[in-house]
Amino acid sequence: MSNTSAHTMHDKLANMELLTLDNPVFCCYLFWATVLVVKMLLMSLLTALQRFRYKVFPNEEDLFFKNIEVQFDDPHVERVRRAHRNDMENILPYFIMALIYVSTNPNPLVACNLFRVAAIARIVHTLVYALFPVPQPSRILAFATMLLITFYMAAVVALRTLRFI
């Protein structure tokens, strides 16, 4: 198929089917968003694991061991909670941004690779922040990768929809 006709067909079908499984870009978003959702939920379990390991609980009713009191400043628990909060600050807005970016019919190759890089960057971020703390700038680089990708998607969507301000 010639480039031109492919483009025309792309345009015709586009708006009707972008948020369906017929759109490979949407499927790619689905897969990597799912990976990130699972990664985020594992942070909850990791926090719970650290709480039991170091016997640090924030509520009276959680004191599963004798002779302990509620405690809030354990560094091992707080590190995981900071990593989890950073996930919420960055990944949750990314989910919405990437979804609406798909709905603007982006270049499939660019979009799919952005989804892959963003998801892997956040997995690296968790590894170097919560699991195996390593010297900077590894965490800053992993953090900046998804941030810049989200800004890029924001720029694309904002330019496409600017006249609806």
Place this chain on the structure above:
Amino acid sequence: MSNTSAHTMHDKLANMELLTLDNPVFCCYLFWATVLVVKMLLMSLLTALQRFRYKVFPNEEDLFFKNIEVQFDDPHVERVRRAHRNDMENILPYFIMALIYVSTNPNPLVACNLFRVAAIARIVHTLVYALFPVPQPSRILAFATMLLITFYMAAVVALRTLRFI
């Protein structure tokens, strides 16, 4: 209508109309997602209520009463804030996960019941965490219910979209 023809029709219409009001599963998602959004926003108001009740404010400009200072460690306020943070950690990823789960055309009966159970579990979680603290494992069970439902949806979506990795 026979089971087979219903299934065929289901498949034909599916990808075009999944994220519309024509799809009862999507409508069910809309209703229960709305319930959870309202529940989450009420946590903000509950925090504000506790702040006024115990006169605990985090900013200089919020000191609505005489002779008080900014304060951060009131147990009644912090309990509500922990419950609210737990909501954000679990419900917000669930919103995205459930939405993209709808877009993969799940079994209507399974999907609708998952939405119902997940929403009610989180309402129970709020009751036993923020409003009427009760002994464990009530909170852990309520927490685990939505977590497992989200993992199940993630597994379904990941298997459907694995080849777009």
Place this chain on the structure above:
Amino acid sequence: MSNTSAHTMHDKLANMELLTLDNPVFCCYLFWATVLVVKMLLMSLLTALQRFRYKVFPNEEDLFFKNIEVQFDDPHVERVRRAHRNDMENILPYFIMALIYVSTNPNPLVACNLFRVAAIARIVHTLVYALFPVPQPSRILAFATMLLITFYMAAVVALRTLRFI
């Protein structure tokens, strides 16, 4: 075109094309959601800026200057983090609520103006909370604006989908 026929056409096309660029209401949502995503991500950068300005870092590996220790209670940093947390508590549920509100085919004029007012209210909230602290009730008003808009959207969606409970 007469009002009646416009309405009929509106109804016919509606469910198929609501979440596409053919729907001006969706485009308006895209634009203002993008603005809010960018605003939220800038809070991360503002926190980082405050951390470098006041040399307050939460992790051992972040101590970019000599002779400093990890520190958690700097008022300038904590103010920005509270504003950021408030964003997450309010804007992230709003993203989902507004998206599913669009899918219920709302009145275009009402919907677009709600998106505009909500986004501008949250920008004002950030200005009066994180950047230039001013006396109350400016922050409460900015906060209440998006909250009430989200509740309104929730009421509309819940009434439309109540029979799918």
